[in-house]
Amino acid sequence: MFSVPLPxxxxxxxxxxxxxxxxxxxxxxxxxxxxxxxxxxxxGDDSEGRAPTGAVLEFRTDPFRAHGVDVIHxxxxxxxxxxxxxxxxxxxxxxxxxxxxxxxxxxALVRTVRETEADRSRSRAEAIVxxxxxTVTSLDxxxxxxxxxxxxxxxxxxxxxxxxxxxxxxxxxxxxxTAVNTLHPSSRPAVTVFGVADLxxxxxxxxxxxxxxxxxxxxxxxxxxTDTVSLRDExxxxxxxxxxxxxxxxxxxxxxxxxxxxxxLMLALSLDRPVLVEDxxxxxxxxxxxxxxxxxRHAGPLTAQTLENELAALRADPPTGRPRLDARDPNLIxxxxxxxxxxxxxxx
Numbered sequence: 001m002f003s004v005p006l007p008x009x010x011x012x013x014x015x016x017x018x019x020x021x022x023x024x025x026x027x028x029x030x031x032x033x034x035x036x037x038x039x040x041x042x043x044g045d046d047s048e049g050r051a052p053t054g055a056v057l058e059f060r061t062d063p064f065r066a067h068g069v070d071v072i073h074x075x076x077x078x079x080x081x082x083x084x085x086x087x088x089x090x091x092x093x094x095x096x097x098x099x100x101x102x103x104x105x106x107x108a109l110v111r112t113v114r115e116t117e118a119d120r121s122r123s124r125a126e127a128i129v130x131x132x133x134x135t136v137t138s139l140d141x142x143x144x145x146x147x148x149x150x151x152x153x154x155x156x157x158x159x160x161x162x163x164x165x166x167x168x169x170x171x172x173x174x175x176x177x178t179a180v181n182t183l184h185p186s187s188r189p190a191v192t193v194f195g196v197a198d199l200x201x202x203x204x205x206x207x208x209x210x211x212x213x214x215x216x217x218x219x220x221x222x223x224x225x226t227d228t229v230s231l232r233d234e235x236x237x238x239x240x241x242x243x244x245x246x247x248x249x250x251x252x253x254x255x256x257x258x259x260x261x262x263x264x265l266m267l268a269l270s271l272d273r274p275v276l277v278e279d280x281x282x283x284x285x286x287x288x289x290x291x292x293x294x295x296x297r298h299a300g301p302l303t304a305q306t307l308e309n310e311l312a313a314l315r316a317d318p319p320t321g322r323p324r325l326d327a328r329d330p331n332l333i334x335x336x337x338x339x340x341x342x343x344x345x346x347x348x
Contacts, residue, residue, distance in 0.1 A: 023070035023345035024056045025110075028079045031059040036161065036180060036238055036263055038075060038112075041153075044334030045160050051331055054338040063098065066107060070345040073337075074111045074129070081125045091125035099132040108344035113138040113150055114259065134344040137337075140257055140282050151340060155262045156333035157325040158270040165239050167246040167271070173201045175276075175311070176248035179208035180263055181235055186254040188214055188221075190302055195225045197304035202311060207232040207244040245271050250314055253277040254302070269294060269323045276310055278302070289327065293319035 029039045039059065044051035055071075063072050063080055074080060080098045081091040102109055111133040122130075122145030130136055130144040138150040175194070177187050183206065194204045204225075210218050210233050222229055236244065241264075245251060251268040255261045256277045268275050269290060277283050279297035287295035296314060298306045 021342070022053075022055060023108075023341050024058065024068065025071040025073055025341045026063065026066045026069040027057055027059050027073045027075060028061060028063045029059055029075045030061060034238065036158065036267075038259055040161075041156055041330075041333055042073075042337050044156075045330040047160060052335040052338045054335070055341045064101065066101075066105065069107060070348070071108045071110055071341050072102070073341070074109060074133075076114060077111065077126060077129055080129060081123075088123060088125070091123060092128065095125035095128040099128060102132055106348055108348045109133040110340055110344050111136050111144075113142055113144060134347050135340050137340060139259060139262060153333060153336045153340075154328060155259075155266045156330040157328040158263075158267050159325065160330065162238065162242050162267075162270070165242045168243055169247070170249050170273070171203075171247045172249060174203055174205055174248050174250075176205045176207065176244060176251045177254060178206070178236070178241060178244050178251070178264055180238075180241060180260050181209060182211055183208040184255040184258055184261060185211065185214065188217060190252060190254045191218070191221055191225075191229060193302050193304050193307055194229065195221065197307045199228075199308060199311060202228070204229045205232070205244070205248065206230070207236060207241075209233060209235045241267065242271065245273055248273055250296070250311070251275045252302075256280065256283060266328070269325060272322055274314065274319050276307075276314075290323035290325060291319070291321070293317055294323045 027039060027042060029037075032039050032043055042057060058069065060066075061079060063074065066072055081094045101107075109129075109132050111129060113136055126145040130146040130148065133144070136144040136148060136150045137153050139153065139155060141152050142150055144150055177183070177190060179187075187206065187208075191204065191206070206229065210231070218231070222231055232244070245264075245268050248268075251264065251273055253261055253265045253275050256265065265275050265277065274294050274296060276296045276298065278301070279299050283295060283297050287297060293314075296310055298310055
């Protein structure tokens with residue numbers, strides 16, 4: 001059983017640790033709860049009392065209310081500068097106000113770069129915040145707005161998180177596209193690709209909420225594919241997500257740099273289901289890490305020919321055993337974050 005700590009966690013219990021050496025960290029997010037989210041990466045797995053204790057974590061969505069903390073971990077920069085609808089001048093003003101607060105209160109900053117930032121030029125506001133950060137982390141090897149390389153901390157596995165959850169037998173020939181909440185927009189082109197591919201014996205299952213602006217598009221396409229494509233149009237609980245993945249022969253990941261998609265990818269591997277994902281340095285490294293045939297990669301955007309070839313290759317060379325996930329133990333990943341926090345606090 002995976003236990004979730006209270007909003008304030010940690011103690012000076014590591015060998016050689018003292019109260020002064022254990023930083024208090026404000027994480028700009030809601031506390032961990034029953035639904036899997038990014039913050040679960042930080043707290044680790046305390047089901048056996050072995051979660052890292054080298055930092056005290058507090059969770060609050062308003063970083064401007066930080067008092068008595070050593071480090072702020074900014075998990076989403078929009079929390080500080082506002083979203084895309086906020087004017088550039090206002091975003092810059094907020095960034096300056098935030099960094100001034102950090103200096104005045106002597107608080108170190110750790111900032112996580114989101115996948116949505118990697119594919120566009122960064123704003124002045126983002127550069128101001130990055131310049132104030134002691135460390136910038138990411139789930140992929142990207143650069144911060146000020147040109148620095150980020151500290152890469154991978155996604156933990158989820159094997160222990162779902163021990164005891166009901167699982168189903170794999171349905172032969174089922175390809176799954178799923179999401180922990182709303183289906184990513186990249187899922188829609190994949191449905192079209194599946195519809196034109198020559199895949200006798202294969203079916204496509206979609207599980208997750210269809211985005212409102214794509215409802216009509218999905219409806220038109222699915223009307224022509226009723227024999228081969230099924231849709232579960234709803235927000236899934238963790239248990240329902242486990243059920244859907246365990247019934248798949250392979251899970252198709254259409255947006256590998258998206259954090260929520262990476263959660264699905266890691267959940268699939270944790271449940272011993274292979275994944276199909278676009279080739280990249282990151283997915284090649286993951287494939288080498290977990291073992292042969294578990295992370296199957298296609299070059300460039302998914303096409304009908306690519307899908308046909310990859311599914312034929314899966315049948316010819318299915319994975320055996322279980323994926324190697326020891327390096328992604330939740331407590332090892334959590335300790336990487338804690339080490340970043342301690343270093344940031346010491347550098348103030």
